[in-house]
Amino acid sequence: xxxxxxxxxxxxxxxxxxxxxxxxxxxxxxxxxxxxxxxxxxxxxxxxxxxxxxxxxxxxxxxxxxxxxxxxxxxxxxxxxxxxxxxxxxxxxxxxxxxxxxxxxxxxxxxxxxxxxxxxxxxxxxxxxxxxxxxxxxxxxxxxxxxxxxxxxxxxxxxxxxxxxxxxxxxxxxxxxxxxxxxxxxxxxxxxxxxxxxxxxxxxxxxxxxxxxxxxxxxxxxxxxxxxxxxxxxxxxxxxxxxxxxxxxxxxxxxxxxxxxxxxxxxxxxxxxxxxxxxxxxxxxxxxxxxxxxxxxxxxxxxxxxxxxxxxxxxxxxxxxxxxxxxxxxxxxxxxxxxxxxxxxxxxxxxxxxxxxxxxxxxxxxxxxxxxxxxxxxxxxxxxxxxxxxxxxxxxxxxxxxxxxxxxxxxxxxxxxxxxxxxxxxxxxxxxxxx
Numbered sequence: 309x310x311x312x313x314x315x316x317x318x319x320x321x322x323x324x325x326x327x328x329x330x331x332x333x334x335x336x337x338x339x340x341x342x343x344x345x346x347x348x349x350x351x352x353x354x355x356x357x358x359x360x361x362x363x364x365x366x367x368x369x370x371x372x373x374x375x376x377x378x379x380x381x382x383x384x385x386x387x388x389x390x391x392x393x394x395x396x397x398x399x400x401x402x403x404x405x406x407x408x409x410x411x412x413x414x415x416x417x418x419x420x421x422x423x424x425x426x427x428x429x430x431x432x433x434x435x436x437x438x439x440x441x442x443x444x445x446x447x448x449x450x451x452x453x454x455x456x457x458x459x460x461x462x463x464x465x466x467x468x469x470x471x472x473x474x475x476x477x478x479x480x481x482x483x484x485x486x487x488x489x490x491x492x493x494x495x496x497x498x499x500x501x502x503x504x505x506x507x508x509x510x511x512x513x514x515x516x517x518x519x520x521x522x523x524x525x526x527x528x529x530x531x532x533x534x535x536x537x538x539x540x541x542x543x544x545x546x547x548x549x550x551x552x553x554x555x556x557x558x559x560x561x562x563x564x565x566x567x568x569x570x571x572x573x574x575x576x577x578x579x580x581x582x583x584x585x586x587x588x589x590x591x592x593x594x595x596x597x598x599x600x601x602x603x604x605x606x607x608x609x610x611x612x613x614x615x616x617x618x619x620x621x622x623x624x625x626x627x628x629x630x631x632x633x634x635x636x637x638x639x640x641x642x643x644x645x646x647x648x649x650x651x652x653x654x655x656x657x658x659x660x661x662x663x664x665x666x667x668x669x670x671x672x673x674x675x676x677x678x679x680x681x682x683x684x685x686x687x688x689x690x691x692x693x694x695x696x697x698x699x700x701x702x703x704x705x706x707x708x709x710x711x712x713x714x715x716x717x718x719x720x721x722x723x724x725x726x727x728x729x730x731x732x733x734x735x736x737x738x739x740x741x742x743x
Contacts, residue, residue, distance in 0.1 A: 309623060
């Protein structure tokens with residue numbers, strides 16, 4: 309439905325998002341050069357190249373036994389691309405630690421150790437970039453929250469009574485999976501450490517490189533999944549800390565029907581308003597028919613509260629929560645019920661994320677009338693045209709059949725009177741065999 313009917317608005321009201329404030333909120337987002345997804349993919353080969361160069365470095369004296377020094381920094385280094393993409397807080401803490409370790413290693417290298425120096429240089433450069441991007445991303449989130457709270461003012465309301473099941477389970481699967489992987493890594497490291505300590509009193513040192521390697525392979529995804537799960541659950545629980553700010557916004561869809569994006573706009577009226585931020589559109593996360601708003605004849609309802617094509621123009625919705633990149637919010641909008649004679653609400657809970665392209669949906673113009681009624685009228689017009697074409701073809705076929713039949717009856721003799729007179733009225737058969 310294009311606009312929310314009066315019963316959909318909470319009793320405490322819902323704030324309207326002015327276009328200048330929306331542009332301020334949009335300008336507070338992270339610059340494209342620090343965009344998490346492309347920067348995360350760029351960091352991956354950089355980290356791999358640095359690790360290869362550092363492994364190429366030959367130590368002055370070959371170590372005996374297991375080398376534990378620098379292992380924690382190595383784990384943090386391999387986690388850095390994923391933490392930068394999904395966990396900016398953890399990345400902001402890890403980057404300085406990695407940088408300090410790389411600077412210390414660089415100072416200890418010889419002048420002729422070019423691979424080691426290049427590798428440490430790459431690590432330092434990546435750490436500085438990650439720290440700057442992560443801190444800036446956290447500041448942008450805080451600025452967006454402050455702008456949104458100022459726009460919402462005193463408009464507060466409780467969340468809708470029914471929320472999607474995915475909201476209640478938000479992050480739980482990642483927490484469990486990440487915990488299992490981290491526990492497995494801890495068990496491997498404990499095994500390697502115990503064997504290394506036991507070998508100190510023996511004749512041969514123990515090298516726990518295998519345990520270190522497989523623990524690293526578990527810690528990178530495990531810590532990322534665990535952090536993502538905890539962060540998601542905290543964002544979901546934040547919505548249940550009392551009444552939430554309420555904003556009237558616009559929503560517009562793009563991409564495939566089953567797995568596309570849904571964009572947030574300042575409103576559903578301004579044709580020049582730019583998209584603010586996006587969320588994933590998943591129909592299994594939507595609670596249909598949460599509450600009934602209006603009822604009556606379908607034609608009257610669709611004329612007074614017209615529906616639209618959400619790919620062609622935005623529709624109005626309520627946003628509960630504080631919109632910012634990475635935050636979870638609840639969205640509520642109005643739709644027609646299954647029979648078309650009622651207006652009901654649909655509710656979903658989504659995590660907001662900022663695509664790297666910024667979002668361009670193209671220009672749009674308000675239809676002003678019901679999309680469903682227009683679709684039915686167009687279908688009726690096409691049906692009438694098909695019926696008219698079929699009738700015209702049927703009439704033409706009957707007419708040409710009658711004409712051809714008359715012509716064949718008259719043309720069987722060529723000339724009925726002469727044939728009859730010359731053959732004595734015996735017809736064409738007698739005339740054809742005279743001889």
